[in-house]
Amino acid sequence: MNMDPNPDRLITQAPDGAVSRILPQSTRNQRIALLVGVIAVLYLALHLFASILLPFVAAAGIAYVLDPFCTRMVRARVPRGLAAILLMIGLILAGLLFVLLLYPLVLSQVGLLVNRVPDYVRGVSAFAAKSMTQLQQRVGSDIIDSKLSDLVSSQAGAVLGFVTGAITRIVGGGFAIFNVFSLAIVTPVVSFYILRDWPTVVARMDGWVPRRYQTVVRAQAREVDRILSAWVRGQATCCLILALYYAVMLSLVGLDLGLVIGMAAGILSFIPYVGSITGAVTAIGLAFAEFPTWAGVLRVAAVFVVGQFLEGYIIYPRFLGDRVELPAVWVIFALFAGGAAFGFLGIMLAVPVAATVGVLMRFWLRRYLRSPLYLDPPA
Numbered sequence: 001m002n003m004d005p006n007p008d009r010l011i012t013q014a015p016d017g018a019v020s021r022i023l024p025q026s027t028r029n030q031r032i033a034l035l036v037g038v039i040a041v042l043y044l045a046l047h048l049f050a051s052i053l054l055p056f057v058a059a060a061g062i063a064y065v066l067d068p069f070c071t072r073m074v075r076a077r078v079p080r081g082l083a084a085i086l087l088m089i090g091l092i093l094a095g096l097l098f099v100l101l102l103y104p105l106v107l108s109q110v111g112l113l114v115n116r117v118p119d120y121v122r123g124v125s126a127f128a129a130k131s132m133t134q135l136q137q138r139v140g141s142d143i144i145d146s147k148l149s150d151l152v153s154s155q156a157g158a159v160l161g162f163v164t165g166a167i168t169r170i171v172g173g174g175f176a177i178f179n180v181f182s183l184a185i186v187t188p189v190v191s192f193y194i195l196r197d198w199p200t201v202v203a204r205m206d207g208w209v210p211r212r213y214q215t216v217v218r219a220q221a222r223e224v225d226r227i228l229s230a231w232v233r234g235q236a237t238c239c240l241i242l243a244l245y246y247a248v249m250l251s252l253v254g255l256d257l258g259l260v261i262g263m264a265a266g267i268l269s270f271i272p273y274v275g276s277i278t279g280a281v282t283a284i285g286l287a288f289a290e291f292p293t294w295a296g297v298l299r300v301a302a303v304f305v306v307g308q309f310l311e312g313y314i315i316y317p318r319f320l321g322d323r324v325e326l327p328a329v330w331v332i333f334a335l336f337a338g339g340a341a342f343g344f345l346g347i348m349l350a351v352p353v354a355a356t357v358g359v360l361m362r363f364w365l366r367r368y369l370r371s372p373l374y375l376d377p378p379a
Contacts, residue, residue: 026212034210046342054345059190061348062091065232066191067198084196088188102263109260220359227325228355234320235270241315242266242275245307250283253299256290258283269311271335272328276311280304325362330354 046053066087073083194201209217243266250258265279280301287300334354338346368374 026210031210031212046345050342050345054348055186056190057345057348059187059194062187062191063194063198064229066091066195068229070195070198080199081196084192087195088192091191092188106260106263109257216363220363223359224352224356227359228352231320231326231351231355234316237319238311238315239266239269239275242269242307242311245310246279246303249303249307250300253303254291254296255283255287255300257286261286265307272332274332276304276308325358326351326355330358 066084070080070083070087073086074080078086206214206218243263245262246265247259247262250262252258255261261279261283265275265283268275268278283300283304284297287297291297331351331354334350335347338348338350338353340346342349
């Protein structure tokens, strides 16, 4: 093979030296234009169709999660179409089981929270007033006067009212999303077709990659898949374990809304630190209103202290460990940035995009550290 004086053409030669054909060669500007064009099209598509993309993105996520199970069934000589149908039926049955068993219970506890908000506000105010009175007796009325005591008790009740109102709006809004979701109809159907055709879709997308970069792109795609699949499996397992732990333990210590708060704290744990902090603040605030003594509050606080120990030293190291190269700060930023840019759709896309950007940044950093730009000695 030799090069023609025209840099935009590539000449191939047969073994006898005869020229077989002339192939056009892409220029650097063309390659950059292709990359910029693909990114621009994806960005515009997200902006133009964000309102209808949610069921399809959810379907792609479900197909991605179920593909390993479908592949194992295919290896066991189950036709892929049948395997996809069986997996989707199992997923739908699991969703129906949740709706039939947990949804009414969760809804009843949310209603209980709404009805008891005034009682909780009065309870917290009384608890704060009693605590301030005891503190006043110990340190003297010169430091803690009656006006300060009244202010603290009234503001404590107002803060609890605001927090519980926000929680009910968030929980209600979350379940409204599930009710409004055309996901219940569109997502299972789309998930089935994507799951059935997953190998074909992946092979076709692989065939679209420019041949010049196929080796590099495939290596980075495998790295993204490794990190993303490990994060999804590990995070789902961790959230499920934490939700069960918090829901059971808060119910055992006597917190009326322990089931809802525990499940919410566990599910929100996919955002690092947000689930545990939100659950702890909410549960301890309600404990002040429900329990007349400090013993009940300390029991609730102990549940979250032990949960943090289990999460940090046992659950996360066991199911996530160091193989998931997604720092907590990067995940938090990606989730908030995705939510600010595209709403719930952005939240769903945040972690895959964060994993992809992280892999590309590490790849480019390795290339930079081996490049003359970094290795050139000082003048």
